[in-house]
Amino acid sequence: MGVVLAGILIASLLWWLPGFVILAATLIGMAAVEVHQALRKVGMTSAILVIEVGLIAMMAGSYLILTQTTRHAATYLLVCLGATVLAAFLVRIPRGAEGFIKDTAASMLIIAYLPVMGAFASLLVGEDSGAARVFLWLGTVICSDTGGYVAGVLLGRHPMAPTISPKKTWEGFVGSVVLGTAFGTLVGHFVLGSTWWVGALIGVVLVGAAILGDLVESLIKRDLGIKDMGDFLPGHGGVTDRIDAMLLSAPTAWILMHFLIPGA
Numbered sequence: 001m002g003v004v005l006a007g008i009l010i011a012s013l014l015w016w017l018p019g020f021v022i023l024a025a026t027l028i029g030m031a032a033v034e035v036h037q038a039l040r041k042v043g044m045t046s047a048i049l050v051i052e053v054g055l056i057a058m059m060a061g062s063y064l065i066l067t068q069t070t071r072h073a074a075t076y077l078l079v080c081l082g083a084t085v086l087a088a089f090l091v092r093i094p095r096g097a098e099g100f101i102k103d104t105a106a107s108m109l110i111i112a113y114l115p116v117m118g119a120f121a122s123l124l125v126g127e128d129s130g131a132a133r134v135f136l137w138l139g140t141v142i143c144s145d146t147g148g149y150v151a152g153v154l155l156g157r158h159p160m161a162p163t164i165s166p167k168k169t170w171e172g173f174v175g176s177v178v179l180g181t182a183f184g185t186l187v188g189h190f191v192l193g194s195t196w197w198v199g200a201l202i203g204v205v206l207v208g209a210a211i212l213g214d215l216v217e218s219l220i221k222r223d224l225g226i227k228d229m230g231d232f233l234p235g236h237g238g239v240t241d242r243i244d245a246m247l248l249s250a251p252t253a254w255i256l257m258h259f260l261i262p263g264a
Contacts, residue, residue: 009138013131018063020134021122025059028118031240035220037047042224043099044106047088051107054084055115059122066126067139077119084111087178113247114221120250128263129192137206137253144180149177165218173211180207194261202256205255209252211243214217227263 005023030053036048039040058080066073088107092100111195124133187195194202217240223230230238237254246253 013125013134017125020125020131021063022058024118024121027239027243028059028114029055030230031238031243032110032114034238034240035114036106036227038221038224039106039109039231041226044102045090045099046103046106048110050084050087050091051110051115054080054087054111055118058084058115058119062119063122063126066123073123078125080119080242081111081116081127084115100169110164117250120254121246122251124254124257127258132187132191133253133261136184136192136202136257137249138246139187140180140184140203140206140253141210141249143183144176144210146246147179147210148172148176151178151208162214164215164222166210168214176207176211177204180204180210188261192257192261198260202253202260205256206249206253209249213245213248216240216248 007022009020012023032051032055033048036046036051041225058077061080062073064076065076072084085108088111089104092103092107094101121134124130124137127133148168149172151174152167152169155171156169158170159166160173181200182205184206185196185199188199188202189196194198212262217229223229228238230239
């Protein structure tokens with residue numbers, strides 16, 4: 001499963017960038033269904049159909065507009081966000097007051113956590129050198145996970161957040177920072193043409209955002225009392241469990257590269 005997804009991802013970045021947006025929107029849409037189903041177990045029902053429509057509009061529209069002009073992409077994304085939130089409230093009103101706060105809170109959580117975060121992936125790939133920007137972002141996150149896993153298995157002794165994610169250690173954190181920063185420095189400099197310190201800064205901050213993404217999803221699952229968010233990916237648990245580090249690091253990556261590596 002991992003090899004298949006990696007192959008599709010690489011092919012889309014090399015030959016057809018809209019394919020990356022389609023892949024990302026599909027995975028995030030599946031993750032939204034997982035979170036929706038998980039929240040229903042605690043009596044919170046989101047407006048999932050509205051959210052899925054908003055997700056497609058945010059991700060596809062942001063990419064298409066950004067490839068034509070840089071002037072209106074942010075405005076379009078904000079309009080889509082406002083329309084999705086408004087629609088989520090509207091479709092819940094006919095069901096009455098009981099559970100209204102829980103249900104709308106569920107919708108707001110999913111909208112903020114998945115479509116909004118995912119839209120930044122579309123903004124990344126839609127900019128100049130979009131494939132390289134996505135490569136820097138995803139590669140750093142993958143190196144962070146890999147470095148943290150290897151260092152944690154070989155050297156891990158001191159728990160980092162035992163009440164949230166018992167397997168994370170400070171030794172693993174160091175491994176994540178070292179490998180993720182090295183990747184960010186090299187790709188930022190040799191692929192995107194940044195100075196070495198800009199690449200290193202992007203690497204360090206993205207590692208932090210990726211780890212934060214892991215911890216946030218762990219907190220959600222612990223609060224819901226579940227082990228995996230879903231079972232869409234055989235052998236991998238839920239889609240959300242695979243992309244959690246990428247979700248919060250996507251806006252971080254766009255902000256850093258947009259301002260520190262403009263027009264690469």
